[in-house]
Each structure stands twice: as C-alpha cells, then as structure tokens.
Amino acid sequence: MIDMTLTPLQQDFILHFGEMGSRWGMNRTVGQIYALLFLSEDPLNAETITDKLRVSRSNTSMGLKELQAWNLVRLRHIPGDRRDYFTTPDDLWEIVRTLVAERRKREVDPTLTKLRELELAGPQGDAYAEARIAELREMIEMMTQFHDEMNRLETERLVQLMTMGRKLGGMLEKAPRLNPFRRAAK
Amino acid sequence: MIDMTLTPLQQDFILHFGEMGSRWGMNRTVGQIYALLFLSEDPLNAETITDKLRVSRSNTSMGLKELQAWNLVRLRHIPGDRRDYFTTPDDLWEIVRTLVAERRKREVDPTLTKLRELELAGPQGDAYAEARIAELREMIEMMTQFHDEMNRLETERLVQLMTMGRKLGGMLEKAPRLNPFRRAAK
DNA sequence: CATCGATTTCAGAAATTTCTGAAATGATAG
DNA sequence: CTATCATTTCAGAAATTTCTGAAATCGATG
Numbered sequence: 001m002i003d004m005t006l007t008p009l010q011q012d013f014i015l016h017f018g019e020m021g022s023r024w025g026m027n028r029t030v031g032q033i034y035a036l037l038f039l040s041e042d043p044l045n046a047e048t049i050t051d052k053l054r055v056s057r058s059n060t061s062m063g064l065k066e067l068q069a070w071n072l073v074r075l076r077h078i079p080g081d082r083r084d085y086f087t088t089p090d091d092l093w094e095i096v097r098t099l100v101a102e103r104r105k106r107e108v109d110p111t112l113t114k115l116r117e118l119e120l121a122g123p124q125g126d127a128y129a130e131a132r133i134a135e136l137r138e139m140i141e142m143m144t145q146f147h148d149e150m151n152r153l154e155t156e157r158l159v160q161l162m163t164m165g166r167k168l169g170g171m172l173e174k175a176p177r178l179n180p181f182r183r184a185a186k
Numbered sequence: 187m188i189d190m191t192l193t194p195l196q197q198d199f200i201l202h203f204g205e206m207g208s209r210w211g212m213n214r215t216v217g218q219i220y221a222l223l224f225l226s227e228d229p230l231n232a233e234t235i236t237d238k239l240r241v242s243r244s245n246t247s248m249g250l251k252e253l254q255a256w257n258l259v260r261l262r263h264i265p266g267d268r269r270d271y272f273t274t275p276d277d278l279w280e281i282v283r284t285l286v287a288e289r290r291k292r293e294v295d296p297t298l299t300k301l302r303e304l305e306l307a308g309p310q311g312d313a314y315a316e317a318r319i320a321e322l323r324e325m326i327e328m329m330t331q332f333h334d335e336m337n338r339l340e341t342e343r344l345v346q347l348m349t350m351g352r353k354l355g356g357m358l359e360k361a362p363r364l365n366p367f368r369r370a371a372k
Numbered sequence: 373c374a375t376c377g378a379t380t381t382c383a384g385a386a387a388t389t390t391c392t393g394a395a396a397t398g399a400t401a402g
Numbered sequence: 403c404t405a406t407c408a409t410t411t412c413a414g415a416a417a418t419t420t421c422t423g424a425a426a427t428c429g430a431t432g
Contacts, residue, residue: 009310013319016300022418023211023293027390038322039315046409056392061410082400083408092325107209114202124195129225133199136224139278146348149355157358162332169335172343213420232379242422247380268430269378 006052010039014053025106026066029055033063034072034088043076043085070102093155104147112140192238196225200239211292212252215241219249220258220274229262229271256288279341290333298326 006014014035021031032053037044044052050060064086067073072095076085089095115137123130150158164171192200200221207217218239223230230238236246250272253259258281262271275281301323309316336344350357 007310007312007315009304009307009312009315009319012304013300013315016297020293020297025209029391039312039318041314058393058410058412059391062391065410092321096325096329107206111202111206114199118195118198121195124193126193126195126225128227129193129195129199132225133195135278139282142345142348143282145351149351153355153358157355159328160358161354162328165331165335168347169339169343172339172346215421244380244382244423245421248421251380 006036010036013039025103026070027063029053029059030063030066033060034067037073037086037088040087043078043087045081045083045085047083049086071098072102091155093158097151100147101151104144108140108144112137112144115140192222196222199225211289212256213249215239215245215249216252219246220253223259223272223274226273229264229273231267231269231271233269235272257284258288277341279344283337286333287337290330294326294330298323298330301326 014032017035017038018028018032021028021034024031026034032055033049036049036052046057046060046064049064050057053060055063064073067086068075073086073088076087078085089098115133118133119130119137150161153161161168200218203221203224204214204218207214207220210217212220218241219235222235222238232243232246232250235250236243239246241249250259250270253272254261259272259274262273264271275284301319304319305316305323336347339347347354
C-alpha cells in the first residue's frame with residue numbers, strides 16, 4: 001500500500017474539518033473523510049481512508065454511506081480492482097449547490113411541511129400564533145423560491161451576480177416594482 | 187400565575203422546533219424555548235417558560251443564555267417586576283438576518299480563518315492540496331462578501347430582489363461584465 | 373447590612389450519539 | 403459451487419451532550 005502518512009497541511013485541514021463536522025450536521029469522522037477526499041487528487045478506497053484517518057473500518061463504511069446520502073461524494077471504479085473508490089467533485093460550485101440543497105432538505109423543508117400542516121388544521125382560536133405561523137410560512141416560501149431561482153442559474157451567472165457587489169443595492173434602489181431594470185438615479 | 191397549558195397548535199409547533207433544534211446547532215430545549223417565545227405575543231419570564239415546557243428551571247436558564255448568545259431573543263423588563271422577560275423580534279426578516287449571521291459566525295468564519303492560516307504557512311510541497319485550499323478560500327470569501335452586501339440592503343430591497351424570480355436570470359444573461367445593467371437581448 | 377426573590381453555576385445523572393469489533397452479507401473470480 | 407476479498411450491519415462500549423437539583427451568587431429593598 002502507498003504512503004499512509006498525511007502531510008502536516010493535510011493533517012491540519014482534516015482535523016479542522018473534523019471539528020467543524022458536528023456544526024455542519026455530520027459527525028467528526030464524516031467531516032474528516034470528506035476533508036481527506038477533498039484534498040486527494042485521486043479517488044481513495046475505504047481501506048486507505050481507514051488507515052490515513054486511524055478509525056475503524058466500519059466507521060469509515062458508515063461515514064461514506066452518510067456522505068453518499070448527502071450526495072457529497074462520487075463513487076468510482078478502477079479497472080481490475082473491485083474495491084469502491086471515492087472522490088469529491090472538482091467543481092466547488094457544484095459542491096456548494098449540493099451542500100445548500102441538502103441542508104435545506106434537512107433543516108428547512110420539514111418545517112415548511114409542518115407549518116402547512118398546522119395551517120390546514122384551520123383556525124384554532126389563537127389568532128396571534130396563527131398569524132405568526134402564516135407569516136413564517138410565507139417567508140420560508142419566499143426564500144425557498146428564491147433559492148430555486150438561484151439554483152436554476154448557470155454557475156457563470158451566479159458568479160456574475162455574486163461579484164456585483166455594491167451595484168446590487170444601487171440597481172434596486174428606488175426602482176418601482178414593475179420596472180426594476182431602470183438605472184438608479186445618481 | 188396564568189394558564190400553564192398550551193393549545194394543541196402551540197404544542198405541535200413547539201415540539202417540532204424542539205426536534206429541529208438539534209439540526210440547527212442548538213439543543214431541543216433551546217429550540218422549544220425559542221418556539222414558545224415566537225408564538226407568544228407578550229414577553230415571558232423564565233418561570234413561565236419552565237412551567238409551560240415542563241423542564242427544569244436551570245435548563246431554562248441555560249437555554250435562555252444560549253438564545254442570548256445567538257442574539258435571537260430580547261430582554262425586557264416590566265415596571266414593578268424585577269424578573270427578566272424575554273421576546274423574539276416581531277420582524278421576521280430581522281430574525282433571519284440574525285440567524286444567518288450567527289450561523290456564518292459559527293460555521294463559516296472559523297474555516298475561513300483556518301484556510302488563511304494554512305496558506306500563510308507557505309508552500310509545503312503538496313501542490314494539489316494547496317491549490318484546493320486556495321480555491322476553497324476564494325470561494326468562501328466571495329460568498330461572505332456577497333452575504334455582506336445582501337446584509338447591507340434594507341429589507342424592502344431584499345424582498346424586492348428575492349421576489350424578482352425568473353427575471354434575475356434574464357437580467358444577467360449574456361450581459362457583459364462591465365455593463366451588467368444592459369437589458370438582456372430578447 | 374440582612375433578607376428575600378431571581379438567576380446562574382456546576383457536579384453528577386440521564387440521554388443521545390458516535391465508534392468499534394465481530395459476524396453477516398455481497399460479489400467476483402476460478 | 404467455493405474461496406476470497408470487500409462491504410455492511412449491528413450490539414454493545416465509549417464518548418459526548420443535555421438535563422437536573424442543590425448550592426452559590428446576584429441584586430434590589432427595607
């Protein structure tokens with residue numbers, strides 16, 4: 001087997017992602033596996049990951065399963081080798097899109113469903129709570145629709161939008177709703 | 187003391203937020219306290235919260251402390267009553283801004299710091315990893331800058347932007363970088 | 373400054389999550 | 403079909419997080 005040692009740079013990066021893992025809704029091992037794959041030019045198999053991270057083989061298996069559930073890794077095969085190899089996509093934008101989509105699925109969509117369900121039950125006589133729930137549902141809907149629109153954009157347009165910087169504000173300033181393209185008054 | 191019972195609507199909402207709490211980087215009690223305050227028209231004190239949620243007084247205390255660390259609740263006082271009362275802001279946009287800012291602080295900023303630190307150490311001889319780290323740092327910088335710009339917008343502009351829908355794509359389409367305001371060609 | 377109510381702290385208990393090793397399952401090649 | 407290697411499953415161990423009750427601290431009031 002190849003060299004099992006990680007460079008100090010890799011070590012540091014991987015340990016950091018391990019710590020951040022829990023804040024991102026995954027556990028430490030999942031974060032570390034992801035970080036390792038992210039820094040590896042070539043696909044790695046489970047055995048290699050196990051050795052490099054010094055975790056149990058079964059933990060690696062579960063971590064990879066989890067990363068697949070998140071759509072964050074790609075499965076590859078090497079001719080003449082029957083083991084599974086894993087990589088992360090090269091394109092960082094694709095990674096971010098996936099991450100956002102998955103977090104939305106886990107953190108936002110269930111709440112939207114619940115709010116709709118609560119509203120369907122009809123007025124219960126608690127006007128304030130009902131109004132608050134409706135308002136929250138509307139806001140989440142607006143944000144998820146916006147996310148859908150952003151997601152529809154090709155990466156190049158997205159980057160274009162994101163790098164507009166200060167212009168974004170100016171573009172909208174004082175613009176009447178029906179003609180938002182009008183140049184902002186100096 | 188007032189009525190300690192929650193309506194079924196409140197119950198359901200609060201239990202849901204308790205479950206979601208963990209996915210949002212807080213624990214169940216914190217999620218429940220937040221949900222309760224969110225649905226309450228008037229500020230509540232710790233004692234009331236404790237009774238309504240059936241948790242220990244100390245747990246409530248810690249939960250409120252956590253919510254204050256997140257800037258998600260406001261402390262209020264009622265004349266002639268020396269207890270602390272808590273509310274959530276009325277404005278949902280303000281809430282979302284806070285939530286996003288706090289999550290960024292916890293989930294993104296530490297990584298940005300770490301990546302910069304790794305780059306500062308200079309080339310270590312692992313060209314691929316170094317390139318990947320630089321690329322990641324650049325992307326995160328672009329996104330945080332974009333976030334800063336969005337944050338600078340007044341709420342009305344933000345809503346305007348978010349409700350633009352399909353127009354967003356059209357606006358950018360084929361637009362040359364130096365004149366992004368030009369109307370897209372039909 | 374003593375009292376009383378409100379709040380926080382904190383050590384340990386309880387609950388939950390993560391991780392492991394062993395056994396089971398799957399899959400390919402002979 | 404069998405042997406062999408790869409992967410998954412899963413019950414329990416280990417680690418971590420959450421929660422509680424008791425004690426300590428805080429802070430206003432007389």
